[in-house]
Structures are given as structure tokens and as C-alpha cells.
Amino acid sequence: MFDNLSGRLSDAARKLSGKGRLTDANIKDTLRQVRLALLEADVALPVVKSFIDRIRDRAVGEEVGRSLTPGQELVKIIHAELVQLLGKNTQPLELRAQPPVVLFLAGLQGAGKTTTAAKLARRLIEKNKKRVAMVSVDVRRPAAILQLKTLATEVGAAFVDSEARENPRKIVDRALDESRRTHVDVLLVDTAGRLHVDDEMMNEVVDVHARAKPHETFFVIDSMAGQDAVNAARAFDSRLPITGVILTKADGDAKGGVALSVSEVTGKPIRFIGVGEKTDALEEFHPERMASRILGMGDVLSLVEEIEDKVNRKKVEKLAGKLKKGRGFDLADLRDQLEQMMSMGGMAAMLEKLPLPGGVNAAAVKEGADDQQLRRQVAIINSMTPQERRFPKTINGSRKRRIAGGSGLQVQDVNRLLKQHQQMARMMKKMSRGGMKNMLRGLGGGGLPPGMGPGRS
Ligand SMILES: Nc1nc2c(ncn2[C@@H]2O[C@H](COP(=O)(O)OP(=O)(O)OP(=O)(O)O)[C@@H](O)[C@H]2O)c(=O)[nH]1
Ligand SMILES: [Mg+2]
Structure with missing residues (x-):
């Protein structure tokens, strides 16, 4: 992941030399390379524009530190902007509320919601020693319910059954009741994905969300999905109070653009990244680390x-x-x-x-x-x-x-x-x-x- 972007950025930075001060003129070429690198990595154009503008504003007039090359100085600035963009602090899961704490997952079809629900459940059970229950409101696809049930069994979470064609609101009510009754600490709500954002789907997910009153609302996004997914992020963000983004399939050869775009478009922190199909392949997201990885500059x-x-x-x-x-x-x-x-x-x-x-x-x-x-x-x-x-x-x-x-x-x-x-x-x-x-x-x-x-x- 991010190979293209890092290669271009470090090449561009290396070429910048000479002057003891960063100026519009001497960073122009490098910024053009950075721009290309970001576009190549599928970062949305408006995102690229404002990102480059911020770097330019910050860089021009900057004195180059005694022991740095101008290229390194600029990389330092780009790195700082990347960290800023990717979200300074990833807060831990909000688990202090009165149980059951409800975590809600939404996103496009195939983004990895169900898999991520299982990963979160496993993490909560193993790391946080919580009693976890899972429920699916994906009533259009019986196979989806079965998939979640199988995963719940695998990770040792309770499963609240639901039936195809059942009213999603009723499912949520039942899941909350059952969770209270059985002293569940955390209830994970897995929702149905759609190929495209449409009103019907949005209304449904907003409706279920209102009923579940979750403490965390995650937007799950496939890091290889490109622009469509980023547009979907915008649509979801305008209808749901998203508290965080979960970036899946970061183990693939995605170019890294989705991470940047989704951060810029929603302004919400990426909280976790999925790095594989197995239920243990979930990592906390570290903006610093991701920024360094994008820049490919080692340490x-x-x-x-x-x-x-x-x-x-x-x-x-x-x-x-x-x-x-x-x-x-x-x-x-x-x-x-x-x-x-x-x-x-x-x-x-x-x-x-x-x-x-x-x-x-x-x-x-x-x-x-x-x-x-x-x-x-x-x-x-x-x-x-x-x-x-x-x-x-x-x-x-x-x-x-x-x-x-x-x-x-x-x-x-x-x-x-x-x-x-x-x-x-x-x-x-x-x-x-x-x-x-x-x-x-x-x-x-x-x-x-x-x-x-x-x-x-
Ligand atoms: N390599 C990799 N594959 C993943 C990751 N997360 C999910 N997948 C795979 O992506 C595919 C879709 O995952 P699901 O969890 O079913 O996606 P979903 O969002 O629930 O899909 P719908 O319910 O159809 O909307 C599956 O084959 C998963 O194994 C990840 O982090 N890495
Ligand atoms: Mg699913």
C-alpha cells in the first residue's frame, strides 16, 4: 500500500536542493510532483488542491534548518500536514457509557462491515474483556445474517438472531432488550450495504441508527474502492453522526488515496484499519505512522x-x-x-x-x-x-x-x-x-x- 505515493514524494523531495530558504519558485517543481503523486494515488482533486495550498502556505518563507536539506525541510512540512489531515488523535473506543454500549457500522456493499464487526468483537472480548453481542439488520439478504452468526460463534460473541424481512427497528429493539437482560457490555450492529447511495437506503440506515442510539457510528470504507467510496463517505457523513472511519483492506495494493480523501472529506478520524480477512487483522490507526508510511521515509x-x-x-x-x-x-x-x-x-x-x-x-x-x-x-x-x-x-x-x-x-x-x-x-x-x-x-x-x-x- 502507498508505494506509488511514497516513491514519488521522496524522489521529488530529494531533487529539491540549493537555497537556504523555501520559496514559491524552488518548491514549485516538488509541489507539482506531490500533486501528481496524490492524483495518481486516487486522492480527489479538491482534496489535492487544498492540501497543496496548505503545504505551500506553510513552506514558503520557511528557513531551512541548519542540518537539513531543503528537500528534507519540505518533507517535514508535508509530513506534518499529512498527520494533521489524517487526524491528530485517534481516540480509543468509547466504552465508558452505561451498557450496552452500542457500536454501529455503516458503509457500501462489500466494504467489509460484517468482517470488521467480527474483528471489533474479537478485540473487545480478548483485549477489553467485554461481553459482546452482535446483531444484523441486513434483512434483505438472509446469507448476511448467517455470515454474521458464523463469525460471532467463531470469535465467541453472543448473537441476536434476526429474520429476513423482519422490521430492522424491531430487530434493534430486541437486540437492546436481550443485551440488557444478559448483561452484555457491547452490542455491535451490522447494517446492510448497497451498491450505490440512494435515498431509500439512507432513510433506512438513518432510521435504524436513530433506534439504536449508538455511542460510536463507524463508516467502513474499502481502501481500494476509489472515488465512489469517497463520495459515499460524504453522503453518509451528511446523514449520520459519524464518529470514526474504519479503513479496510489496507493489506492490499491500494494507492493510499482513499485514506487521505476520506479524512479530508469527512473531517473524521480514521480509527482502525483492516489488514486482512482473518478476525484478528484489525489495527489501531496511527496518523503519524501512516504519514511516515505514505512518505516512505523510514524513520x-x-x-x-x-x-x-x-x-x-x-x-x-x-x-x-x-x-x-x-x-x-x-x-x-x-x-x-x-x-x-x-x-x-x-x-x-x-x-x-x-x-x-x-x-x-x-x-x-x-x-x-x-x-x-x-x-x-x-x-x-x-x-x-x-x-x-x-x-x-x-x-x-x-x-x-x-x-x-x-x-x-x-x-x-x-x-x-x-x-x-x-x-x-x-x-x-x-x-x-x-x-x-x-x-x-x-x-x-x-x-x-x-x-x-x-x-x-
Ligand atoms: N484482505 C482483506 N479483505 C477484507 C478485509 N475486510 C474485509 N475483507 C473481505 O472483503 C469481503 C467483503 O467483506 P464483508 O465483511 O462481507 O463486507 P460487508 O461490508 O459486510 O458487505 P455487505 O454486507 O455485502 O455490504 C470479504 O471477502 C472479506 O473477507 C481486510 O481488511 N482485508
Ligand atoms: Mg455484511
Whole structure:
């Protein structure tokens, strides 16, 4: 799910570079890509328009954080808007009311109402230790009643029988009576679906709803259903006091548009997502997680935040100033770098969070870049004299042996470190302005310094 969208968004963001400030001009291309990505993902056009407008409003004039690329800054903004759109807080099920607490499920035909009712029942029984009963008011289709009965038995919920052609209101009354009598905590009401929204159907569901007086009214929507389903969401939302959306079939290859559209159109939070046909395949919905998944950025965002927090700005500025004055990147500077990495939880922790490019063997990379290695490198530098740190070229064979001995390592370890330093010094020199800044940008998702991990463009 969401592969298209995430691919496009991250590509677009990566291409955005240069300027220290986001402007109408420099985000234009990226926003066009985001727009296309959203349309490709079946997000409704008006939704796309207002979403893009909000991002533009928020982004233009935004100062790019010291350690971020403009692309990352924009991704941060898009992420925040996505979270906002998908609903900031998913509240837990409202179960505190006087029993029986009634949960009501409505939606189009085949959306997954009956399956979801069973999933909710199972969850309530197993997790919340509730006594659960289920009832179907789908009186036009005898098979629907039987389907719910079978599922109720499977998950261990009570089942209030109903008959084809019976008056739905009467069924609801009976279900409420029976639930009170048998001390049921939660009563789930499964309704009939229709192929299209029509008045007759709407009137019927509104009628049943009024009788059931549910504490939660869920609109169940198939994440692969596209625009029609989103229009149905609007229709249901205007007639029923929807308290939440349940997005089903999120395990399929849906493009993610329905999640965004339904949130924008109804303004109601997505509460759960269905991720399979089995009765345990129901997850709580987390806007943060969904937004990150849509952006496909791994945990880059949290990494970006960490870098912003923990990097010692004074040191960064000192180094930047030094590089500007034409003095080189020496081994003491390298030591500062390594120590900063250790304070960020080491390379292994950082690599965990980076979405490694395809073909990179994550295990192998991690092995070569663990905390222990960082500590060794720092130990080597610590065994040098200040003069050696300042002028690495003076480190000859006998000095290397002394340094290796001092740090409890081999001469070849010293050689490796010196080589690594040389590469970094060269890279630093190449970066005409704000070398350190750029290097940290690299760490934020662009790439790791040579010799410290996989090269990424
Ligand atoms: N893969 C997958 N399939 C699901 C999910 N939820 C429901 N389904 C399948 O979708 C089909 C329709 O589900 P139902 O629960 O019968 O849908 P409904 O909304 O009750 O349908 P009507 O009663 O006909 O309106 C079934 O084959 C379910 O197994 C899900 O989260 N993932
Ligand atoms: Mg059904």
C-alpha cells in the first residue's frame, strides 16, 4: 500500500536542493510532483488542491534548518500536514457509557462491515474483556445474517438472531432488550450495504441508527474502492453522526488515496484499519505512522529531529569558521565528529533509521560501523599528540606503532583511520561553503561520509 505515493514524494523531495530558504519558485517543481503523486494515488482533486495550498502556505518563507536539506525541510512540512489531515488523535473506543454500549457500522456493499464487526468483537472480548453481542439488520439478504452468526460463534460473541424481512427497528429493539437482560457490555450492529447511495437506503440506515442510539457510528470504507467510496463517505457523513472511519483492506495494493480523501472529506478520524480477512487483522490507526508510511521515509524524520537536537552547534560553527579561513579539517575535528555520532546512539542506531538503498547489505554495513568501531577510532586519535592531530602528515611509521600501542590496536587500524580522515578532509575542502553543515545534511538522509557507510546520492 502507498508505494506509488511514497516513491514519488521522496524522489521529488530529494531533487529539491540549493537555497537556504523555501520559496514559491524552488518548491514549485516538488509541489507539482506531490500533486501528481496524490492524483495518481486516487486522492480527489479538491482534496489535492487544498492540501497543496496548505503545504505551500506553510513552506514558503520557511528557513531551512541548519542540518537539513531543503528537500528534507519540505518533507517535514508535508509530513506534518499529512498527520494533521489524517487526524491528530485517534481516540480509543468509547466504552465508558452505561451498557450496552452500542457500536454501529455503516458503509457500501462489500466494504467489509460484517468482517470488521467480527474483528471489533474479537478485540473487545480478548483485549477489553467485554461481553459482546452482535446483531444484523441486513434483512434483505438472509446469507448476511448467517455470515454474521458464523463469525460471532467463531470469535465467541453472543448473537441476536434476526429474520429476513423482519422490521430492522424491531430487530434493534430486541437486540437492546436481550443485551440488557444478559448483561452484555457491547452490542455491535451490522447494517446492510448497497451498491450505490440512494435515498431509500439512507432513510433506512438513518432510521435504524436513530433506534439504536449508538455511542460510536463507524463508516467502513474499502481502501481500494476509489472515488465512489469517497463520495459515499460524504453522503453518509451528511446523514449520520459519524464518529470514526474504519479503513479496510489496507493489506492490499491500494494507492493510499482513499485514506487521505476520506479524512479530508469527512473531517473524521480514521480509527482502525483492516489488514486482512482473518478476525484478528484489525489495527489501531496511527496518523503519524501512516504519514511516515505514505512518505516512505523510514524513520528519517525522527533522525532529522535527533540530529537537530543533539549536534553541538557551537562546534559546528567553529569548524565552519575554521574551514572558511582555509584551515584544514584535522584529526581533532574528526574526533569531534566521531564523538557526536556516538552521542547520537552510534552508527548502528542511525543506520537502523535510514532507509538504505536497494542492494545495500544492511547487516554488513552495520557490522563495519558499530559503536565499538567509533570508540576505537576515538581511542586512536586520543593516543596522538596535539601536534600529530593538527598535522596528520607528520605521522610516520614509528609514530604509527606508538599510537597503535597506545590505543591497544594494530598499525593497520591506524592506517585505516588516517585514510578515512584523508577522504573526509578532501570532501570538506570540496564543499566550498559551510562544509560541516553540508556534511550533516548528508547524514540526514543524503549519505554518510566516505568510509563510514554506504554512499548515497
Ligand atoms: N484482505 C482483506 N479483505 C477484507 C478485509 N475486510 C474485509 N475483507 C473481505 O472483503 C469481503 C467483503 O467483506 P464483508 O465483511 O462481507 O463486507 P460487508 O461490508 O459486510 O458487505 P455487505 O454486507 O455485502 O455490504 C470479504 O471477502 C472479506 O473477507 C481486510 O481488511 N482485508
Ligand atoms: Mg455484511
